[in-house]
Amino acid sequence: MEYLIHLAILFAIYVPLAVSLNLVVGYTGLLSVTHAAFYGVGAYATTLLVVNFGWGFIPALLVAMILSGLLATLFGLILSRFRDDYYALVSFGFNIIVYSILLNWESLTRGPLGIPGIPRPEIFGLTFDSNLSFLILALALALTVYLVSAGIVKSSLGRVLKGIREDEKVLAIFGYNTEVFKLVIFGLTAMMAGLAGGLFATYITFIDPSTFGLNESIFILAMIILGGMANLRGSVIGALFLILLPEILRFVGFPSDIAAQMRQVVYGALLVLLMLYRPQGLLGEYKL
Amino acid sequence: MTILRTQNIHKNFGGVKAVDGVSIAFEPGKITGLIGPNGSGKSTLINLLTGMTAFDNGLIYIGEHTRLDHIHPYDLPDFGITRTFQDIRLFEQMPVLDNILIVITSRNVLGALFEKHKKYHLDIAEKVLRQVGLWEKRDCLAHDLSYGQRKLLEIARVLALNEDGGEVLHTILFDEPFAGLFPEMIKIVSETLCLLRSQGKTVVLVEHNMDIIRELSDHVIVLDSGQVIAEGTPAHALSQASVIEAYLGK
Structure with a gap:
């Protein structure tokens, strides 16, 4: 049971990550591979404020989200000079920069040693000590992010984001300052990723830089491609699928000496097959 | 003048x-x-x-x-001022109706998020799409229209802007x-x-x-x-x- 709750919490942490990245990649068409950087900044900022400064969970999380958003705005200003493949490459670079800073600014982050002993969230005297209570908190926050995103997607703003994806120059002709829209959505989604980071840090109670590298960005990207671009429910399903799949493969019964490797192989092969036969993902409405 | x-x-x-x-x-x-x-x-x-x-x-x-x-x-x-394009530039993977709505809805982020006047926008979209005979196709993706229909959708986009901001355009x-x-x-x-x-x-x-x-x-x-x-x-x-x-x- 604890094991299932653990998986459910992971799912609740990845839902905001996947949903927010889908707003950027699937709706707005910006192939960002730097989402884990904002996830990491959220995790580290929350942790440092709670552990070093004794802040409460809520104010620490809010400040961490704002920091992630500001960093994204800065990155977004630079990224606005790039398109398509170059955009992806530059965003790649940002993830590596943030990862390197987390790894090497040892006086602040303790580098590769990571930061242990992060307290579980405490809100109005209520401590989310047990995994079940944490799950409820995480699900509530994930649901909030989902509903905010769904609101954006259903509004005219969602239509504008898709317009940027389809033809940014033509959209500009019709009176939209698309740079502003891109910055806003990039900053906003980075805040959502920061929120997930704060949740992750206070759930695992230990963080180190390795969680927030390129691999993680690609993992989140895989969730939304698999679930389907420009479909929020798809992102939720993608997150569920990619969290459960490695777990299910544990029970397949590979010989124990090669089990770990075989799981990776099957996992990779399944992704390739899906892209071959359903390139728009499970529920996708948009092809890259 | x-x-x-x-x-x-x-x-x-x-x-x-x-x-x-x-x-x-x-x-x-x-x-x-x-x-x-x-x-x-x-x-x-x-x-x-x-x-x-x-x-x-x-x-x-x-x-x-x-x-x-x-x-x-x-x-x-x-x-x-507005224009159409020689090489037809539509918002391809969006429905016909959205191709029209997007040129008449709010141009700023908050305005777009909390859009008002939905009925007004829909009425304009219906009027101009009927004018070019594409109202029945409003839920199709622009991508799936025929060449001529795509040209007409661009014209309708201009007409929508004209209806909405008639005195400015x-x-x-x-x-x-x-x-x-x-x-x-x-x-x-x-x-x-x-x-x-x-x-x-x-x-x-x-x-x-x-x-x-x-x-x-x-x-x-x-x-x-x-x-x-x-x-x-x-x-x-x-x-x-x-x-x-x-x-x-x-």
Whole structure:
């Protein structure tokens, strides 16, 4: 049971990550591979404020989200000079920069040693000590992010984001300052990723830089491609699928000496097959 | 009175002088045909006028008081100008209806997030889509329309902007709206141009078909190699020796 709750919490942490990245990649068409950087900044900022400064969970999380958003705005200003493949490459670079800073600014982050002993969230005297209570908190926050995103997607703003994806120059002709829209959505989604980071840090109670590298960005990207671009429910399903799949493969019964490797192989092969036969993902409405 | 004019406007691509010192004024409330052989700079000129391409030097005047040495595309609706594209540029993976709504809904982030006037927007979209016969197709992706329907959707987009900001919009630039259309669709497009003229709008029409130019335009400007080589009424401009030479060679 604890094991299932653990998986459910992971799912609740990845839902905001996947949903927010889908707003950027699937709706707005910006192939960002730097989402884990904002996830990491959220995790580290929350942790440092709670552990070093004794802040409460809520104010620490809010400040961490704002920091992630500001960093994204800065990155977004630079990224606005790039398109398509170059955009992806530059965003790649940002993830590596943030990862390197987390790894090497040892006086602040303790580098590769990571930061242990992060307290579980405490809100109005209520401590989310047990995994079940944490799950409820995480699900509530994930649901909030989902509903905010769904609101954006259903509004005219969602239509504008898709317009940027389809033809940014033509959209500009019709009176939209698309740079502003891109910055806003990039900053906003980075805040959502920061929120997930704060949740992750206070759930695992230990963080180190390795969680927030390129691999993680690609993992989140895989969730939304698999679930389907420009479909929020798809992102939720993608997150569920990619969290459960490695777990299910544990029970397949590979010989124990090669089990770990075989799981990776099957996992990779399944992704390739899906892209071959359903390139728009499970529920996708948009092809890259 | 001028509504839109250029003064000695230039654009080079590498060593090619695509637009080479063009000074023209479009007559308000008239249809001006912009013609010339392929590569004469018609589309480039339209792109310069709409901020799609930055011009090297020269000035653009809009109305009596606005004088610009560069144009941000996103200012165009406020300047009262819009356009269509020769190579049909729609929001492909979006429904037909959304292709219209997007040009009339709020232009700022918060306004778009908390959109009001949904009924008003839908009414405009229905009206213009019915006008071009695409209302039944409103839920199709733009991508799935036929060539002619796609051209009409671009026209409808302009009409929607005209309905929404009717008093602001004064100039519409059509880049080859008739190319490749069936006769019944040509009729819809030419009716649209005449409708806009009857509303007092300034219409610029880039077109290769001389019959259409003769029939519709009040005034013709002929470009060749990025320069204006003739100007005047269709009958006058098209009979100039330089024009015939530019089209047919010596």
